[in-house]
Amino acid sequence: MADKVRKAAADALKGVLFDGMTIMAGGFGLCGIPENLIAAIRDAGTKNLTVVSNNCGIDDFGLGILLAGGQIKKMISSYVGENKLFAELYLSGKLELEFNPQGTLAERIRAGGAGIPAFFTKTGVGTLVAEGKEVREFDGELYVMERGLKADLSIVKAWKGDAEGNLIYRKTARNFNPMMATAGAVTVAEVEELVPVGSLDKDEIHTPGIFVDRIFQGAEFEKRIEQLTVRPRAEKMGAEKELV
Amino acid sequence: MAWTRNDMAARAAKELRDGFYVNLGIGIPTLVANYIPAGVSVTLQSENGMLGMGPFPYEGEADPDLINAGKQTITELPASCYFSSADSFAMIRGGHINLSILGGMQVAENGDLANWMVPGKMVKGMGGAMDLVAGVKRVVVVMEHTEKSGAPKLLKRCSLPLTGAGVVDLLITDLAVFEIGGGAVRLTELATGATLDEVKAKTEAEFAVAL
Numbered sequence: 001m002a003d004k005v006r007k008a009a010a011d012a013l014k015g016v017l018f019d020g021m022t023i024m025a026g027g028f029g030l031c032g033i034p035e036n037l038i039a040a041i042r043d044a045g046t047k048n049l050t051v052v053s054n055n056c057g058i059d060d061f062g063l064g065i066l067l068a069g070g071q072i073k074k075m076i077s078s079y080v081g082e083n084k085l086f087a088e089l090y091l092s093g094k095l096e097l098e099f100n101p102q103g104t105l106a107e108r109i110r111a112g113g114a115g116i117p118a119f120f121t122k123t124g125v126g127t128l129v130a131e132g133k134e135v136r137e138f139d140g141e142l143y144v145m146e147r148g149l150k151a152d153l154s155i156v157k158a159w160k161g162d163a164e165g166n167l168i169y170r171k172t173a174r175n176f177n178p179m180m181a182t183a184g185a186v187t188v189a190e191v192e193e194l195v196p197v198g199s200l201d202k203d204e205i206h207t208p209g210i211f212v213d214r215i216f217q218g219a220e221f222e223k224r225i226e227q228l229t230v231r232p233r234a235e236k237m238g239a240e241k242e243l244v
Numbered sequence: 245m246a247w248t249r250n251d252m253a254a255r256a257a258k259e260l261r262d263g264f265y266v267n268l269g270i271g272i273p274t275l276v277a278n279y280i281p282a283g284v285s286v287t288l289q290s291e292n293g294m295l296g297m298g299p300f301p302y303e304g305e306a307d308p309d310l311i312n313a314g315k316q317t318i319t320e321l322p323a324s325c326y327f328s329s330a331d332s333f334a335m336i337r338g339g340h341i342n343l344s345i346l347g348g349m350q351v352a353e354n355g356d357l358a359n360w361m362v363p364g365k366m367v368k369g370m371g372g373a374m375d376l377v378a379g380v381k382r383v384v385v386v387m388e389h390t391e392k393s394g395a396p397k398l399l400k401r402c403s404l405p406l407t408g409a410g411v412v413d414l415l416i417t418d419l420a421v422f423e424i425g426g427g428a429v430r431l432t433e434l435a436t437g438a439t440l441d442e443v444k445a446k447t448e449a450e451f452a453v454a455l
Contacts, residue, residue, distance in 0.1 A: 028292040028293070028311070028313075028315075028329070029292075029311060029315040030308075030315070031292070031308065031309060031311045031315070032309070054329070077369060078369050078370060078371050078372070079368060079369035079370070079371040080368060080369050081368030081369065082315070097367075099367070099369050099370060101370050101371075101372065101373075101374035101375050102291065102329065102333065102370075102371050102372035102375060103291075103329075103332075103333025103336055103337050103372060103374075103375030103379075104333075104374075104375065105329075106328070106329035106330045106332070106333050107330060107333060107337075109330075110330040121337060121378075122337065122378040122379060123337060123374050123375045123378040123379065124374050124378070125378065125408075125409065126356075126406060126408070126409030126410075127374065127405065127406045127407065127408065127409065128361075128405050128406075129370075129374060159309075169326075170309045171294075171307065171309040171310045171320070171326050172290070172292050172293045172294050172309060172310055172311055172312075172326060173308075173309040174293055174326055174327070174328050175292050175293050175328065175329050176328070176329045177328075178328045178330070179328060179329065179330050206328075223308035223309070224308070225306060225308050225311075225317060226311070226315040227311070227314065227315045227316040227317065228306055228316075228317055229300045229301075229306075229316040229317050229318075230300055230301055230302060230303045230304075230305070230306060230317065231299065231300045231301070231302055231303070232302075232303060233302050233303055233304075
């Protein structure tokens with residue numbers, strides 16, 4: 001069996017990075033992002049990247065740190081509103097941007113990893129998103145054709161993983177990571193905890209190891225929170241009805 | 245005196261039915277969770293991958309791995325579950341969510357909705373809004389009746405790029421409630437303190453009055 005385990009992020013990316021490549025990066029906002037691998041790509045200085053990710057981090061964390069170094073040529077995302085530097089680069093023409101509806105983005109990646117070159121969806125019919133794309137009627141409704149999406153490299157983040165590459169995600173940190181793991185020519189996973197083979201419950205593995213080429217335990221995880229929202233402790237004894 | 249943001253959220257909450265799976269957008273729609281009627285139990289879906297969204301955490305208990313689609317920290321409930329973005333949008337696009345309540349910039353009399361982009365200004369992206377309006381069975385839009393400038397937002401045709409074509413079923417503004425369908429608009433309720441004359445003066449779209 002090929003040894004998939006690597007010591008650290010730089011080691012895990014050895015030989016796979018090249019200028020002009022397409023990289024998929026898991027995460028929603030800053031939740032479930034492969035922060036160690038993003039930092040290693042910044043350190044490697046790889047340029048002209050096309051990055052597929054739902055968002056583009058914030059100015060000084062997540063994918064935002066690749067923007068700061070001018071490493072990203074094009075983003076394929078659904079929402080980039082949390083990043084001032086992104087706005088500057090885009091408005092000055094230094095960054096290309098392709099917006100995909102979030103569900104279309106998720107499905108394009110799922111399809112890419114599953115060997116499906118294209119599919120039809122209702123999402124975006126009659127909007128800018130459908131311009132230049134085939135629209136076809138099925139059962140009396142209009143659908144737009146969207147293409148499957150693949151990458152040279154997928155970087156994903158999981159909670160636990162083993163040497164086989166089996167992964168388990170935690171709570172909403174799962175998001176785009178499972179589909180991206182399937183759609184990379186090479187997939188590298190960083191995990192909070194690398195556990196012995198056999199210790200994960202085989203019925204609860206989210207990403208089967210076949211999709212993962214390299215895996216390592218992240219040196220540290222900052223797991224920064226983008227919008228900290230809390231209720232005061234005083235409420236704990238009552239007022240449970242108030243949700244927001 | 246028209247409806248406040250909370251009044252609008254409370255009105256939108258009347259659209260909830262027991263057993264519904266519901267997706268709430270950012271802004272006023274989020275407030276709808278505070279007005280779920282007694283005896284009505286709904287399950288809130290967050291499109292980043294959760295069913296059964298709980299309230300905000302107590303101070304010191306926020307979990308960076310547990311956020312909603314607005315990237316706010318939240319909590320889970322005993323019945324909650326987590327899933328991938330692909331599964332999440334299978335729920336949304338596949339018609340498994342009963343109700344989507346979201347904000348709007350413009351609504352047209354044919355049910356078109358614009359709420360994601362203002363050309364020439366910075367564009368943030370549509371997020372999951374296009375999928376929600378295309379796939380969810382019933383779409384309720386909650387928005388101010390006019391722009392800050394006083395310009396109407398319920399129009400004959402949207403001037404901004406669309407989020408979805410012919411997708412809006414119900415519009416709740418600070419002045420009134422409109423049912424939209426079959427290419428026609430019906431005014432069904434006036435907000436407390438609003439008059440028909442005021443609504444007519446501040447609306448570009450043609451509408452029938454069915455108070």
